[in-house]
Amino acid sequence: MKTSDFDYPLPESLIAQHPPVERDAGRMLVLDPMADRLEHATVRDLPRFLAPADLLIFNDSRVLPARLRGVRAGGGEAEVMLLRPAQDGWWEALVRPGRKLKPGTTVQVGGSALQVEIGNGDAEGTRSVRLYGVERPLDEVHRVGEMPTPPYIRERLADADRYQTIYAREEGSAAAPTAGLHFTQRLLDAVRARGVAIEFVTLHVGLDTFRPVQEADPAEHRMHREAYELSPRVVEAVERAHKRGGRVVAVGTTTVRVLETCATDTRTLRAGQGWSELFIRPGFRFRVVDALLTNFHFPQSTLLMLVSAFAGRERILQAYQEAIRENYRFYSFGDCMLITGRSV
Numbered sequence: 001m002k003t004s005d006f007d008y009p010l011p012e013s014l015i016a017q018h019p020p021v022e023r024d025a026g027r028m029l030v031l032d033p034m035a036d037r038l039e040h041a042t043v044r045d046l047p048r049f050l051a052p053a054d055l056l057i058f059n060d061s062r063v064l065p066a067r068l069r070g071v072r073a074g075g076g077e078a079e080v081m082l083l084r085p086a087q088d089g090w091w092e093a094l095v096r097p098g099r100k101l102k103p104g105t106t107v108q109v110g111g112s113a114l115q116v117e118i119g120n121g122d123a124e125g126t127r128s129v130r131l132y133g134v135e136r137p138l139d140e141v142h143r144v145g146e147m148p149t150p151p152y153i154r155e156r157l158a159d160a161d162r163y164q165t166i167y168a169r170e171e172g173s174a175a176a177p178t179a180g181l182h183f184t185q186r187l188l189d190a191v192r193a194r195g196v197a198i199e200f201v202t203l204h205v206g207l208d209t210f211r212p213v214q215e216a217d218p219a220e221h222r223m224h225r226e227a228y229e230l231s232p233r234v235v236e237a238v239e240r241a242h243k244r245g246g247r248v249v250a251v252g253t254t255t256v257r258v259l260e261t262c263a264t265d266t267r268t269l270r271a272g273q274g275w276s277e278l279f280i281r282p283g284f285r286f287r288v289v290d291a292l293l294t295n296f297h298f299p300q301s302t303l304l305m306l307v308s309a310f311a312g313r314e315r316i317l318q319a320y321q322e323a324i325r326e327n328y329r330f331y332s333f334g335d336c337m338l339i340t341g342r343s344v
Contacts, residue, residue: 023184028293049338061173084174103120146160199233307337310339
């Protein structure tokens with residue numbers, strides 16, 4: 001298996017630059033791997049593809065408005081993207097331009113007294129940074145920071161809330177768990193009215209959202225660790241769903257990673273919190289997740305490898321070609337795919 005096996009051509013015009021007018025107005029390509037069948041639907045049709053015994057699980061992590069723009073000491077534009085707190089007031093971050101932001105230099109954040117001290121880097125390309133210059137730096141980040149939308153989105157986001165899920169709770173992500181962006185309260189109510197249970201896990205989305213797989217052999221790619229939390233309540237809900245013959249339907253690849261990180265060999269879960277470095281690619285044995293709602297992912301990405309592990313690489317790439325032929329919108333603000341079951 002090679003990284004290039006997960007490549008596909010995508011017209012740039014299909015990369016969604018802004019969210020739909022209404023969150024749940026997107027299209028949904030439904031893939032049934034067992035029957036090898038595709039169906040075109042809309043996000044609002046989701047309840048009819050669910051059964052009353054099913055359990056829908058979401059990632060409730062909230063995105064920090066972590067992109068800080070400013071001027072570096074000596075002049076010139078600079079950008080700091082906070083990833084997660086480290087210790088003693090320091091953060092792990094991405095900085096630009098990296099070569100000119102040497103350890104010890106500072107960035108004055110635009111429109112604010114907030115300053116960022118640039119520290120040392122690590123082998124993964126991140127840097128240590130320290131916020132100072134104001135009494136409550138994190139409050140100032142919320143005031144002046146921008147949502148860290150991916151680099152392929154070139155338009156400024158008019159409404160920052162559109163890069164948050166409506167149920168986002170605990171702040172800590174460097175990017176949105178985008179499959180959840182499709183949900184409105186109306187859609188959640190319709191899912192519950194169908195008799196489907198809803199639960200939440202937390203995984204704070206980190207650096208791998210921004211990192212392509214650069215190694216020719218995916219097995220050599222090292223996942224960046226991400227903090228997660230899974231409650232006893234979710235463990236009990238999964239057990240109930242499986243006992244009733246229902247499916248555990250994960251909303252988003254981040255939800256999959258939490259559940260499979262916490263899975264045991266007996267198809268049960270262990271509650272707890274910690275760090276996940278789980279890299280799911282073809283050959284992985286899923287133990288908990290039975291179905292998956294997910295957006296369309298970047299070529300040669302860990303996310304595309306995950307969905308390929310779930311439904312089969314050739315089947316996924318064929319589904320992507322169908323979506324391209326039908327002008328589906330791709331990536332963070334794009335349409336989505338419902339995979340109704342695993343390929344094995």
